[in-house]
Amino acid sequence: MAFQQTIKNKVSFTGIGLHSGADTTITLRPAEAGTGIIFHRTDLAPAVSIEATAENVVNTRLSTTIGKHGAVVATIEHLMAALRGCGIDNAHIDINGPEVPIMDGSATHFMEAIRKAGTATLSKSRKFLVIKKPITIIEGDKKISVIPSRYFKVTFDMSFNHPAVPSQTKHLVFDEETFSGEYAPARTFGFLAEVEMLKANGLARGGSLENAVVIGDNGVINEEGLRYDDEFVRHKILDSVGDLALLGHYFFGHVKACKSGHDLNHKLVMEILKRTDCWKLVEFTTKETSSVFTLPLPELAWQEA
Template sequence: MLYQRTLAKKVKVTGIGIHSGKKVTMTLHPAEADFGIQFKRTDLLDAPLLKADAQTVGATENNTTIGSGENAVHTVEHLLSCFYGLGINNVLCEIDGPEVPIMDGSGASFVFLLKETGIATLNKSKKFLVVLEKIKVEVGDKWATIEPASKLIIDSTIVFAHPIIKEQRKVFEFSCENYIEEIGRARTFGLLRDVDMLKRKGLIKGGSLDNAIVLDEFKVVNPEGLRFSDEFVRHKILDTIGDISLLGFEIAGKITTYKSGHNLHNLLCRKLLETPGAFEIVTASSLQKEAIEAFALPRAMLPSFQ
């Protein structure tokens, strides 16, 4: 049996939003089985809970936003990616502002925080979404597919007209350990030449060398350099995991992306969910061993029963 997970206790984290530039405090609370990941804006009077799922995504430009209008939470993708990466299914995320803090631009701070807080096991089986049929979405020359596989595999290709990035491809076989080692630490990135355009759109007001890899025309500007030579495509995989976790289940399927972004990831989720017969929801016990073993946690993070 592979059980659903939550946090062992509540934990508070403070930081700034990369787009809003605003300081926010987020409190993550343990939640019961089948609660899923839900957000609550505590700075708004009686704002209803926002369930994180593919259908509640209100915007996908430069970030993934849950909800729309005033009751929305922006830039949820890195936090959601870390929850999926550690097999955490149920959390209430209270936040006193419009955007999840960016931390260092990767998932490293969240992984550390969740590890220190502890992970608890709930007495109910995880559910898996098993892909039965290949689905494809495309926008211009960008595309993404999801197809049957015994466990989650992501084959990602990014292409940027920049001498440090160019074309990068990585095939990632999901496991919690691989996620922590290979994906969680990869930071978001931006090109200096896009900064003015993004600022005019009201974005990246909180962006800095402390929370993103910044590239000028030829090189990485950050004095510490890169964490991986292919950190860019690794971050794309981090984003992809966060966005497709909005399917609401653990996933048994292979995702292939070419020049994808939040919009394409969300379109892929929606098209899959809207295609009858393209998937089934099963409990973990009916899956192949390797899909279950992928959710083993490193020794230091072994969960407690709640």
């Protein structure tokens, strides 16, 4: 069967929060099977534990924030994408502030450290959510849908009304190596004209050219330029992987997004959870572990969970 995984050893990160501007340290610890991903606000007395689930999302403006009992953890999407990319089902995350560090604006630092910490296979099987019927959400010119697929896929169409940002489309068939090498390094981005407005509204206080791609009137102002010609849409897919991880299960389905963001990603996850007639949970009778979600369904024996 495909078994759940956790990290093998503790690993810590320290950095600045993109929006809060606060220095924060987080520590990932191993967790038992069935725990899921849980954030613990250790700076509060008593500490508050917040499960990384769609039901606990309290804000989706420019990032994804979860909260419980008045405590929040913001900008979790890059770390969640890294955990998903490394095949981690269960982990405790101690954090001494309200926002996950932004690091360099990508998921690479998180993935590299998690891989260095190692993974441990647990005794409980992993359940997969398999999409059976399409689900679509449309808001104006924004759209996101999920349709049945033998793989986990994300197709993203990105378009901004800005001369320096061309329309971009990218298609990901998810597996750890592809995500790690081609999507995790893609950095968050923003427009120079919006920076002062964001800071006036208490956002982007920790933003800099060291942790974000900044776009001016004539193009990218970062001295090193872009890591990929289509880095913007790659980062949109990275964000989508992190937001979709709040579904609570690895899943088989093809997500198609057009001008989507954290808010629409979250609404799709909530709609999937509500529409129980559109999916089923399955367990695989294979000896594969974390790589099983990249294999085509017909090549695996499965049964309803």
